[in-house]
Amino acid sequence: MENGASSEGRDPSAFLSEIIGAPVTVKLNSGVVYRGELQSVDGYMNIALERSEEFVDGKLRRSYGDAFIRGNNGLSHSHVFSHSSALCLY
Numbered sequence: 001m002e003n004g005a006s007s008e009g010r011d012p013s014a015f016l017s018e019i020i021g022a023p024v025t026v027k028l029n030s031g032v033v034y035r036g037e038l039q040s041v042d043g044y045m046n047i048a049l050e051r052s053e054e055f056v057d058g059k060l061r062r063s064y065g066d067a068f069i070r071g072n073n074g075l076s077h078s079h080v081f082s083h084s085s086a087l088c089l090y
Contacts, residue, residue: 016038017041019038020039020041021039022037023035023038024037024038024047024049026069031057032054032055032056033054033056033058034049034052034053034054034055034067034069035049035053035055036051036052036053036064036067037049037050037051039066042071044070044071044072045071046068046069046070046071047068047069047071048066048067048068049066049068050065050066051065052064052066054067
């Protein structure tokens, strides 16, 4: 897969495992957005971020050292990933 190419049709957790350490944006089904460095992801799509920030209505609300996002909090069936600064809508 080339840089910037979509991972459509691929296992999302496998793709995310390939980009550990990359900056990612995770949008929850509540609309809250987290940005940080991807540290880990498991088969349940639980995501751990480092140096994370929480955005509500587009405004920075909090900064965290580490954040853990449960896989059932993401937007269901809307997998969108790319190699350059991954956006995770899951």
